[in-house]
Amino acid sequence: MEYKENELCYEDYCKLRESVGWLLFSKEQTQKALTNSLYTVIAVKDSQTVGMGRLIGDGMYYTIVDIVVQPDYQKQGIGNRIISMILEFVDKETPIGGRSSIQLIAEKGKELFYEKIGFKLIPHEFCGSGMRKVIRK
Numbered sequence: 001m002e003y004k005e006n007e008l009c010y011e012d013y014c015k016l017r018e019s020v021g022w023l024l025f026s027k028e029q030t031q032k033a034l035t036n037s038l039y040t041v042i043a044v045k046d047s048q049t050v051g052m053g054r055l056i057g058d059g060m061y062y063t064i065v066d067i068v069v070q071p072d073y074q075k076q077g078i079g080n081r082i083i084s085m086i087l088e089f090v091d092k093e094t095p096i097g098g099r100s101s102i103q104l105i106a107e108k109g110k111e112l113f114y115e116k117i118g119f120k121l122i123p124h125e126f127c128g129s130g131m132r133k134v135i136r137k
Ligand SMILES: CC(C)(COP(=O)(O)OP(=O)(O)OC[C@H]1O[C@@H](n2cnc3c(N)ncnc32)[C@H](O)[C@@H]1OP(=O)(O)O)[C@@H](O)C(=O)NCCC(=O)NCCS
Pocket: 020, 067, 068, 069, 070, 073, 074, 075, 076, 077, 078, 079, 080, 081, 105, 106, 107, 109, 110, 111, 112, 113, 114, 116
């Protein structure tokens, strides 16, 4: 398996989302979002992109999105490696004396995958629930 940085393209993005039954966004929105990503990782096997992850943010607050491993390649450590590379990127970007906060929304039932690499469930003693609002047009 080969892991590549900042090479996630529109076609692979759509293919991977569809492989796990996720809805797509419009093409225009997606291309803009990919361009605006801070960092992306793809996992490539025999010239096929079989996994991806994407990081967005502003240097203090970061959000991990679009973590997907194609179903027939799951449970082989690929998702774990993708998240680790994203965390390494944020670690390098964080200045001495600074701090970075990394958020994500786990799919129902996938919390343990993230807990195993150090994410804490919220709410907890210092945080309330995560919240979100979706705008549809
Ligand atoms: C969630 C997902 C990214 C995990 O990728 P993966 O490559 O299968 O995960 P890994 O093989 O790297 O697993 C890492 C660890 O998490 C655990 N894990 C993986 N999927 C899990 C799940 N659904 N529930 C609980 N634990 C899980 C593994 O057992 C492994 O633990 P170990 O290190 O103790 O053996 C993948 O299943 C996927 O793409 N699912 C569909 C899309 C999705 O839900 N993405 C997450 C959005 S929040």
